[in-house]
Amino acid sequence: MQPDDVRRTDVSTSPPDVKRPTRRRALVAAAVAAAVLLPAGAAVGYAYTGEVPRGVTVLGVDLGGLDRAAAGEALRAELARRSADLAAPVTVRVEDRTARVDPSAVGLAVDVDATVAAAADARPGVFARLFGSPTVDPVVAVDQGRLDAALRAAVGDVGQPVVAPAITYDGTTPRPVYPESGRVLDPATAAGALRAGWPDAREVTVPLLDVHPATTTADVDRLLAELARPAVSGPVTVTTDRGDLPVPPAAIAKSLVFAADDSGRIEPRVDEKALRSALGTGLREVEVAPKDATVVLDGGKPKVVPGTDGQRLDTAALGRDLLAVLPRTADRRVAGTLTAARPAMTDEQAAALGIRERVSTFTTNFTGGLSAPRSNNIVTIARDVDGTIVQPGETFSLNGHTGERSYAQGYKDAPVIMDGKLVPGVGGGTSQFTTTLFNATYYAGLEDVEHKPHSYWFSRYPPVIESTIFYPNLDFKFRNDTPYGVLIDTSWTSDSITVSIWSTKIYDSVKTEWGPRRNITKPRVVHLEPGPSCIATNGIDGFTQDAWRIFRKDGKELKREKFSWRYDAEPRFVCGG
Structure with a gap:
């Protein structure tokens, strides 16, 4: 009796009229999916054929589906066809002035290899490959220095020059130079504008670059008060193993530099060569000059006379250490280091x-x-x-x-x-x-x-x-x-x-x-x-x-x-x- 009861229960929960339509719908969905996926897969394979994706163009030339070598040949052929246009001077406009720039004089040219590489790296979507024509801009090369020289020679001074901040010394009196912003012809900006516009445009506009020095007027005044003036308030004593060396205010003024870098930022420093020159004969009190090895005649025969080491004040380290005491007006002492000074000609070199x-x-x-x-x-x-x-x-x-x-x-x-x-x-x-x-x-x-x-x-x-x-x-x-x-x-x-x-x-x-x-x-x-x-x-x-x-x-x-x-x-x- 139980088996019959079980069969009746199964029949009542899963009637035949519900089960058959579900299977039919699954079969239809699978068929539709197969129909859709089969052409899509084929499309993907088609779109990715060759090193350059299908449909990619450069300068109107279809490079799609080509390997890099063939794409390079096709692009060079197009450039050869346009050679007369590419060799023609380009009008460059800067503010209200213009310059005629010879492409060959400034190294202006399409970099074929780099352009083909960019085309090969282009990855538009599948449907864009199938139904669109993605365009890749040519990679343009230009000699930035030669372009800058040509533009400056043609348009002269344009814009507003930047006044770089500085502090100079008139004797031992510091004189400030306050910064002023400007609008300048920038080599990198000019080169970028020419790369972006050429070869399609026969006239390219180069914008001026707004430049604002990093060091402000307030910064200059602070440097004056905290360093430039106290620096020359008195001498600095350099102590060494061979005695003391005074660095007078005049020597400090000649070697302390407040010049701005390319960004207009002042980083005070001591110029080592200027410091040695300003100290002059005073260095002889603490330094010992090395003696080169040489060859002399002794008894009618050549003989090597050995050289000897000397001692030299490490003025590079001294310059850095001076910056620590120059803001002070008292207790201005610095320990100097004497290093070995080697002869220019060694004993071995003289013998050789x-x-x-x-x-x-x-x-x-x-x-x-x-x-x-x-x-x-x-x-x-x-x-x-x-x-x-x-x-x-x-x-x-x-x-x-x-x-x-x-x-x-x-x-x-x-x-x-x-x-x-x-x-x-x-x-x-x-x-x-x-x-x-x-x-x-x-x-x-x-x-x-x-x-x-x-x-x-x-x-x-x-x-x-x-x-x-x-x-x-x-x-x-x-x-x-x-x-x-x-x-x-x-x-x-x-x-x-x-x-x-x-x-x-x-x-x-x-x-x-x-x-x-x-x-x-x-x-x-x-x-x-x-x-x-x-x-x-x-x-x-x-x-x-x-x-x-x-x-x-x-x-x-x-x-x-x-x-x-x-x-x-x-x-x-x-x-x-």
Whole structure:
């Protein structure tokens, strides 16, 4: 009986007329869903075919469905078609002024690779891909600096210049410069406007940028009261292990900087170089200069003299520490730090110069003994140059080394050639040392950079291979074109000057061959007013001559250099008559 009861209960709760329609509706819904999803999936696949999504255009060119290489080719073809338009000048308007900008002059161009990358990254929705045409703007490149220069040259000063805040010192009196806002032509803004408008627009408007300095007038007044004025109220004492160093108000004023940055913000600082310069000779009281290693001749042989460390005040740290005490008007003391100062040339560097042997030597003679003014000048310049080391690749300038030769350096009046005649002049005779040095470097095979023979030939010099000097117009220069250092050694006697070059030999020999003298001219007689400035001469023939410097190595001639000079005939000057 129970099974029959159960069946009756099931039949009564689930009648056949309710169950069958529900199944039919489920089957219909599944069919509809399948019908909808099948074309949508196909649409998605279609829209995402290729690296560039379907329908994407750039400059009117459909790049959709293409890979990047093909899209780049299509875009380049369109740019080539538009080449004439793209090369045409663009009108740029700034306020009421215009400029014609040549695209090639400012690097204005479509960046094809970047544009294709942007097109490939474009991700519009599925239905936009199917039914729309999404447009991607071209990526435009422009040289911001060249564009800014071109615009400024064309439109000049536009807008209102910004007045940057500052505080300057008139002696030790601080003077404020208050900020003023402005409207300026900004390079980044101009470049952005051109990128956005070109190439579709033939005229682009560049707006001016409103600039407001970050430091206000109130900020400037506060800096005046809290730092600028108390900073110069008195000296600051720097204490070191070698004693105290006073920093006077004048040095503070010269090194304390209140200049604004690009944003118009003032960050006070102490300029280290200006501080060292302002302290001047006072630094010698606490600093010890380092000594470079060098090479000297000891017993006729090169010897390395070791360098020594020095001590230097750490003015970079001092500048930072000064800012902490400058706002105060009392208790103005700062601890200074002395750091090791290393020589510019170390012992190892001096040894590596390869100064091992005497490469050349040259001597010229003079008269009058060492007490004569001319002889004094020769010895003075020789002493100045003695021991000079010329590094590999370095050019030596005699004028640059000695500076102007004057009475203060110990030079005296002696005959010099001025306006074609001998007259007394400070430093007369230094040309003889110049000729001696020139020949020493000449026979060492070093590169001749600058020299000029005398206008008249003097028998104490070799013809053609000699040089005069006159500060600052006439100089003697040579370049050390060897891989070794060059040491200049000078020595003298009562009637001669000698210059020797020490290094490492490059050539077996360097010699001179002279050609015959030609175009010989005879001196004329010239009468001069008698007096202390008149120097009589016997006259010297004029002539033209050639000389060849010949380099030999391993028994062979490597090369030869030709030198030529035309000497004027020195007149026979007669004082009076």
